[in-house]
Amino acid sequence: DTGVSQDPRHKITKRGQNVTFRCDPISEHNRLYWYRQTLGQGPEFLTYFQNEAQLEKSRLLSDRFSAERPKGSFSTLEIQRTEQGDSAMYLCASSLSGSRTTLTDTQYFGPGTRLTVL
Amino acid sequence: SQQGEEDPQALSIQEGENATMNCSYKTSINNLQWYRQNSGRGLVHLILIRSNEREKHSGRLRVTLDTSKKSSSLLITASRAADTASYFCATVDYKLSFGAGTTVTVRA
Numbered sequence: 001d002t003g004v005s006q007d008p009r010h011k012i013t014k015r016g017q018n019v020t021f022r023c024d025p026i027s028e029h030n031r032l033y034w035y036r037q038t039l040g041q042g043p044e045f046l047t048y049f050q051n052e053a054q055l056e057k058s059r060l061l062s063d064r065f066s067a068e069r070p071k072g073s074f075s076t077l078e079i080q081r082t083e084q085g086d087s088a089m090y091l092c093a094s095s096l097s098g099s100r101t102t103l104t105d106t107q108y109f110g111p112g113t114r115l116t117v118l
Numbered sequence: 119s120q121q122g123e124e125d126p127q128a129l130s131i132q133e134g135e136n137a138t139m140n141c142s143y144k145t146s147i148n149n150l151q152w153y154r155q156n157s158g159r160g161l162v163h164l165i166l167i168r169s170n171e172r173e174k175h176s177g178r179l180r181v182t183l184d185t186s187k188k189s190s191s192l193l194i195t196a197s198r199a200a201d202t203a204s205y206f207c208a209t210v211d212y213k214l215s216f217g218a219g220t221t222v223t224v225r226a
Contacts, residue, residue: 004160033213042206042216043161056213091160097212106151107214109160 002026004110006092012116013082020078021113025094032075033107034067035091036060043091049075050097082117089114124207124220132225137194139220141207144188148210152181152192155204155219164192164205197224 005024013019025032030051035043046065047057051072061067064082069075079086093107125140143150149168153161167174167183167190174181180193194201204221208214 031212035214040218042208042219043214045213045215048213089158093161093214105212106163106166108163109153111160112158114158 004092004094004108006090006110006113008113009111010114010116012118014118015082015084017082018078018080019082019115020076021090021092021115022074022076023092023094023110024074025092026096026108027073029094029096029108030072031095031097031105031107032069033093033095034075034077035093037089037091037112038087046077079115082115084117087115087117124205124217126220127218128221128223130223130225131197133197133199135197137197137201137222137224139192139205139222141190141192141217142188143190143207143209143217145209147185150183150190151208151210151214152179152190153206153208153216155206157203161206194222197222199224199226 007022033048034046037043045058046061047067049069052069064080067077089112091112093109095105095107097105123142131137149166151166152164154164155161165176165181167181178195183190202224204219206216206219208216
């Protein structure tokens, strides 16, 4: 399967612990996005990368959140000192875009990582 | 804040019937996309319609776009049990801005 993969699929942690999620995009895709989805809502944008550069971060991404894409391939999203409000599905997507202003690229989503903070 | 808003929030239909859902958005767009999400899973891209298009078809799906009303609709014809899912519209500005979705249940 050459789609977007995410690991782990489920994570249960205690409040205050740190967690890290991984996303492997489709291999030739240069853009990688992170979204968060809570129950009954649509996904909300968190951040995105063009190759290894992080180009935008949403105001939803507090300083407890950090994302990296060190070699322009896989990405990690770390949440430090987790809170119960961080419980959500974390979705990763990737796309192939020709320029920073390309507005028509299709994003392909992974299966998500469901985080539960106790 | 989310850009799109889908209507209705939930829809229950009999297998074989058509399902129609609407999406309204707030700002000018270059294109609008529809996605499907099966329970607890990732999103699957269904169709993209550009701002200069009024209607687009893909299999049993038909999407319309009215930029003057800032609205779009998704029609699923001859629904099947496998169409049971949540459907989201998303406006595109390199990132996707989703509404809360329409949950469709197709009864056998």
